[in-house]
Amino acid sequence: MSVSMFCHQCQEAAKGTGCTVRGVCGKTSDVANLQDVLIYILKGVSFYNLEAKKAGLNTNKVDKFITDGLFATITNANFDKAVFVDRIKKAIELREETKAAVIKAGVNVDHITHDAAHWTGNTVEEFEAKAAEAGYLAIENEDVRSLRSLIVFGVKGLAAYVEHAYNLKYEDDEIYTFMQTALVETLNDKLTADDLVALTMKAGETGVKAMALLDTANTSTYGNPEITKVNIGVKNNPAILISGHDLRDMEQLLEQTEGTGVDVYTHSEMLPANYYPAFKKYSHFVGNYGNAWWKQDKEFETFNGPIVMTTNCLVPPKDVYKDRVYTTGAVGFEGLKRVKENADGIKDFTEIIEHAKKCAAPTEIERGEIIGGFAHEQVFALADKVVDAVKSGAIKRFFVMAGCDGRMKSRDYYTEFAEKLPKDTVILTAGCAKYKYNKLDLGDIGGIPRVLDAGQCNDSYSLALIALKLKEVFELNDINELPISYNIAWYEQKAVIVLLALLYLGVKNIHLGPTLPAFLSPNVVNVLVENFGIGGITNVEDDMAMFLGATAEA
Template identity: 70%
Template sequence: MDMFCFQCQEAAKGIGCTIKGVCGKDSNVSNLQDTLLFILKGVAALNSELRKAGLAEPKVNKVLFDSLFSTITNANFDDVAFSIRIKKTLKVRDELKAKAIEAGISMPTHESVSWSASTTEEFEAKAAEVGVLSEKNEDIRSLKELIIYGLKGLAAYAEHAFNLNHENEEIYAFMERALAATTQDLSADELVALTLETGKFGVDVMALLDKANTTSYGNPEMTKVNIGVRKNPAILISGHDLRDLEDLLVQTEGTGVDVYTHSEMLPANYYPAFKKYKHLAGNYGNAWWKQKEEFESFNGPILFTTNCIVPPMDKAGYRDRIYTTGASGLPGAVHFPDRKPGERKDFHAIIEHAKICGAPTEIETGEIIGGFAHNQVFELAGPIVEAVKTGAIRKFFVMAGCDGRMKDRDYYTQFAEKLPTDTVILTAGCAKYRYNKLPLGDINGIPRVIDAGQCNDSYSLAVVALKLKEIFELEDINDLPIAYNIAWYEQKAVIVLLALLSLGVKNIHLGPTLPAFLSPNVVNVLVQNFGIAGIKTVDEDLKLFLQTEKELEEEFEK
């Protein structure tokens, strides 16, 4: 095989991609990512030892979260960028080794601390020895990869918080320790414990990012977002990084160029600080996987701030209109470098490009409503609690997570359509595009789709659940009238899942397929300890979710 990757939901044949990724990455990029991850383990192991002696190197934090983020599905397809990143990471690792030797600190013995090379060909070749399949024990491999993918999601959220000047050294220390632990000969039980600890820090990092976002831009508020278009030339901003959006809005103000959000950037429209920009024109399009046709019709340039890139065909009319920044990358695309301390990123090039482009072609009209992060929901707590007590709301369904291109994801649209009218959907992430434009109505003025925001705003859904547990004076969060039917695609969904497990949430249904990286034995552990399950048909799952305890007892007796 030319490569092996099974980190996303679209792993080929439900097993793994071996020739080219379904996501679009080629074997060169995949192998460079494997080698980068291998070297990062050495960096983590070294800095973890230095940290114990009070000598941790601060720049390692960004090296780790930025590099881990770059290996998330659909983030970076640029082999040259990965080769450069490997060389820089090797240099940092060797600096750490010198610092450890000078301080008399024992050196970790794993090969990731000592191996070295200098050419792209050597970097790619190394992947065959250190990639996913280098761990021969299927269950140990499964648990280690589950931890690593959780760390990738954690790293993404840590980077967004960092960009807004919010950091937590405990999170950084855990990232180092957990990544270093994947080089060690740990038992399955030890790895299960580390997996749950990863979830605990997932909660911490999402809380940190929530604080970073709300202190910078205010608390999201219930908002109607335009999905039509104006007549001005425009820039479409995709991904997740709100700081990048801020920089772009400041620099486009007064230029005659509008800005539209795309996919996971939609929730930016809910923040008070962004509403003051009159040229923030609304949201264009749907979830990430529809971008090929929607980018053609947008007509203007597109800025990717993070993952969710679908590599365009060579003949795609919008190929030369794609720009990247942050952890994202695409061969041939202009990449905006990191901002310098105290400065904004310079988006002059994309703004000038936009000025010579036509206005977006309208593909839909109307509005969608969102902005229900925890603060906004708390303001509606009275009506919500009353609706639950009176039976107007029978049950909440958490349908957060990712969308994807597979046909079987139509399940989530059909599920939403068939939900009884006395139920409410709680959502976050791009999974909402499967149903957020359906005419599902409201319950006593409460929208039946309550959108908390981006995937990281799943934290808000957890905060809301914990608050309801307190209001209803329940001992167990699982006693709430909340069912979890979550869609996943990539590694940020993995850290959200682990975060929910660490909070004690059970009986989560995960689809459209269970992760290929989970071995049968690891799946059994998740089923037995946490009630994790896949999905079946819409009708079967609705029956299961909506059965009362009495009905379940009667069925069991039969």
């Protein structure tokens, strides 16, 4: 197959198979190829870093570098070619440093023979030429390619959660070790399909650990989310818009803008920052502006002020507002300004604050409020009320409609599905998928809103805890006996690790849409269907009948 690139990691993969000329996300072929080479070299680094861990050496620098590199390759995170050229050079340098360190420690590394652990290049041309061997199409067996892709994409999702926890000084070496072990094992031609399936389940188990770690990091630092009404209108002050997921960035921005006359608004996945007690003390934190990530090409223009992108979910910016977009963390795009950061991770938002003061206030695009903050502790506080509603029949079924939003018109399915759900059902959500229905007037059941938003995609762990708590309260043996259906929208690699985490927890009959992942081969799909009841979506009427048929049987 002669192609200029091959990327099949997101839901919008061209023709449902993979982007071969340019990414639907806007990623160019040279960047896509460099990302493949970076992942390849990170696998090589992992060979030696795992040996370093066994030898008791300090691996913190390498752990962080591998995590950062994985996160930078997530969909819509970094489009900057120069960044990946630099990262590949640093990865090769770090691989050789780590190799030398383990040899010095007396470790014999002769058994590490894979090309990823030895290949060295110095030029962009050499890196781009290597992509054909490093990319996914180099794996001839489509089932092996599928399972290895599933594992690597799950590990990329893991890296995102680990990065956010790390930024709040929470780490778990077991998670780093698994991530690097998984990377190495995707180069092991001796593994059978069964071995790869087992490794996939181990990824799910580690995903639960990582989400628990991040949940602890967030709630210990900022408090447990509270039920909150969030303003979606605007005020008359100049303002900064912050998008992405990183709450440490949110905290620093709020601290530095206090008393400056500049307001702060969240966008897309940063909306749940409004739910945390620690952020509510800031009077200039005034609400949320806009919708899910893919509408930013219009909403960033009307916002008028500067925008801070903290993580993935960047759309290639239009020239009309490009000079107002600043990046930090994993995010990058050629020509965008970076937030200044010192060696201790303290970021300086001064330039952005001064920029904001010169801009007009945001243009109003909507008015009103939306309610959220239904993370696990808040729902546990309502547990008696929820249980009574279920026992009385006021709530017949919960629908987990978490995940991602995206550009495809077919995603309107989720709006229609939410609108047509019976009034005795409740939606549990997390992630930007909620923007398909969180502004609809769906009412409540005895004071319980029919849309319970647990937060970011990072907060999907809350939904798992809520399900496990209900299982305990109703004294059930199997989580699948609960009156809960799973109709999940997905887009990128964090959704992949959430799916694997749910499978590890034993959840079955999850439906994914608007399409099944392009990286799943027919045989792998069959395994998921047979073992876990994984399914796709069709149309609202037929799917509603299928899900509610389950209600009737429950």
